[in-house]
Amino acid sequence: MKNEDNAMLLRHTPKEVKERKALTVNPAKTCQPIGAMYAALGIHRCLPHSHGSQGCYAYHRSALTRHFKEPVMAATSAFTEGASVFGGQANLLQAINNIFSVYEPEIIAVHTTCLSETIGDDIPQIIAKARDEGKIPPEHYVIHANTPSYVGSHVTGFANMVKGMVDYLAAKNGHRTNRINLIPGYVEPSDMEEIKRLAGELGVPTIMFPDTSNVLNGPQTGRFSMFPAGGTTVADLIAAGSSMGTVALGPLASGPAARALDTKCKVPCEILNLPIGLRATDEFIDTLRRIAGVTVPDSINIERGRLVDVITDMHQVFFHRKVALAGDPDQLISLTQFLVDLDMWPIHIVTGTPGKKFEAKIKEITKEVPHPVNVRAPGDLFLLHQWLKNEPVDLLMGNTYMKYIARDEDIPLIRFGFPIMDRVGHSYFPTVGYRGGLRLLEKILDALLDRQDRDAPEERFELVM
Numbered sequence: 001m002k003n004e005d006n007a008m009l010l011r012h013t014p015k016e017v018k019e020r021k022a023l024t025v026n027p028a029k030t031c032q033p034i035g036a037m038y039a040a041l042g043i044h045r046c047l048p049h050s051h052g053s054q055g056c057y058a059y060h061r062s063a064l065t066r067h068f069k070e071p072v073m074a075a076t077s078a079f080t081e082g083a084s085v086f087g088g089q090a091n092l093l094q095a096i097n098n099i100f101s102v103y104e105p106e107i108i109a110v111h112t113t114c115l116s117e118t119i120g121d122d123i124p125q126i127i128a129k130a131r132d133e134g135k136i137p138p139e140h141y142v143i144h145a146n147t148p149s150y151v152g153s154h155v156t157g158f159a160n161m162v163k164g165m166v167d168y169l170a171a172k173n174g175h176r177t178n179r180i181n182l183i184p185g186y187v188e189p190s191d192m193e194e195i196k197r198l199a200g201e202l203g204v205p206t207i208m209f210p211d212t213s214n215v216l217n218g219p220q221t222g223r224f225s226m227f228p229a230g231g232t233t234v235a236d237l238i239a240a241g242s243s244m245g246t247v248a249l250g251p252l253a254s255g256p257a258a259r260a261l262d263t264k265c266k267v268p269c270e271i272l273n274l275p276i277g278l279r280a281t282d283e284f285i286d287t288l289r290r291i292a293g294v295t296v297p298d299s300i301n302i303e304r305g306r307l308v309d310v311i312t313d314m315h316q317v318f319f320h321r322k323v324a325l326a327g328d329p330d331q332l333i334s335l336t337q338f339l340v341d342l343d344m345w346p347i348h349i350v351t352g353t354p355g356k357k358f359e360a361k362i363k364e365i366t367k368e369v370p371h372p373v374n375v376r377a378p379g380d381l382f383l384l385h386q387w388l389k390n391e392p393v394d395l396l397m398g399n400t401y402m403k404y405i406a407r408d409e410d411i412p413l414i415r416f417g418f419p420i421m422d423r424v425g426h427s428y429f430p431t432v433g434y435r436g437g438l439r440l441l442e443k444i445l446d447a448l449l450d451r452q453d454r455d456a457p458e459e460r461f462e463l464v465m
């Protein structure tokens with residue numbers, strides 16, 4: 001039953017779709033620095049620094065805090081009118097000096113904002129000046145990424161900061177180690193942990209960067225720690241230049257860093273889809289196995305077998321159910337493939353991150369789906385809602401902002417992606433790997449079967465499903 005009476009924020013969304021060129025309504029993305037700040041938190045003893053006004057920095061921190069339910073430490077250049085007119089060099093120089101003196105990080109990761117990008121501040125020149133003036137202690141580092149928010153999205157910002165780690169830190173030391181670099185993509189701390197665990201099961205020594213596990217999903221200890229225990233060490237980021245290879249997960253979020261490492265240090269890379277779902281996880285495991293020359297242990301085969309077992313046991317529930325998705329491109333590509341492999345029909349797919357390749361890729365994945373498929377990059381949640389009014393679905397998957405559509409159209413919503421501000425679990429339980437696939441299946445089944453139970457007439461209310 002639709003919530004006509006309760007419809008509030010979205011009651012003006014019309015069914016008729018009109019092409020818009022210069023207006024986004026309810027965007028399916030957020031701004032670049034949020035991704036850059038998230039990536040920087042994946043370096044051990046790193047303080048992210050927002051080069052712009054306090055308003056931007058407060059927003060970036062609160063967006064991450066709302067999603068992870070953890071305090072997010074960062075600093076700001078605190079632009080005022082003066083910096084906005086004359087540039088932010090003096091602010092950043094003083095900030096670098098203060099931060100190393102007061103908070104004692106090992107590294108500062110500076111990202112720009114719309115304002116400092118529009119002014120045109122030359123961050124590498126400012127960092128060089130800070131080093132010349134002795135504001136950066138020996139064996140300490142300042143890296144940066146340009147993150148103008150009027151292009152790309154939080155995923156672009158993440159990718160730029162991860163590439164910054166390579167550009168500033170990765171170095172060849174003359175001989176190759178047997179380690180493999182893993183660039184996990186813009187995924188949850190739980191996912192990063194799971195990717196490391198799978199590599200460990202295979203017996204492959206790795207360097208993962210960035211690594212936010214135990215930073216943004218750490219335990220309650222009763223004591224505040226400015227720099228939590230997790231994160232990739234600077235020493236490992238430097239050593240990544242001597243690894244035997246790189247496996248980058250998610251072409252958009254991890255591809256630029258992997259290619260930069262190949263160019264700078266001649267570390268060959270393989271760029272894969274995020275290991276979400278059966279097929280993409282198979283590809284990840286097989287790539288690691290091949291590069292490292294190891295065999296896949298029984299423990300991983302058993303995990304895979306369980307996933308296949310649930311898919312076959314419950315196939316009748318998945319079969320030809322229609323789904324609408326919104327989120328980030330790397331996640332959506334793997335998730336769409338997984339849903340198609342389950343015999344589900346993902347028919348409306350929107351990402352706020354621009355990219356023509358995304359639309360082509362989704363069309364390729366869904367070409368066997370016997371139903372028209374709408375896909376848009378960049379699109380917004382307003383458009384997705386309009387598509388839903390014209391062609392309803394059985395299930396929504398996307399971030400917290402989708403809950404308004406779910407309420408108005410009375411469609412179950414599985415929270416997936418970024419940000420999730422009204423539920424917990426995402427930072428503790430992975431959706432990558434075979435175990436993550438099982439978790440996704442459980443969520444999909446719970447949503448569909450709960451709805452079936454709710455709507456079933458008495459005579460068709462089943463005990464065994």
Ligand code: SF4
Binds near residue numbers: 031033057113115
């Ligand atoms: S001004 Fe730009 S950088 Fe700052 S919060 Fe807004 S979009 Fe993000």
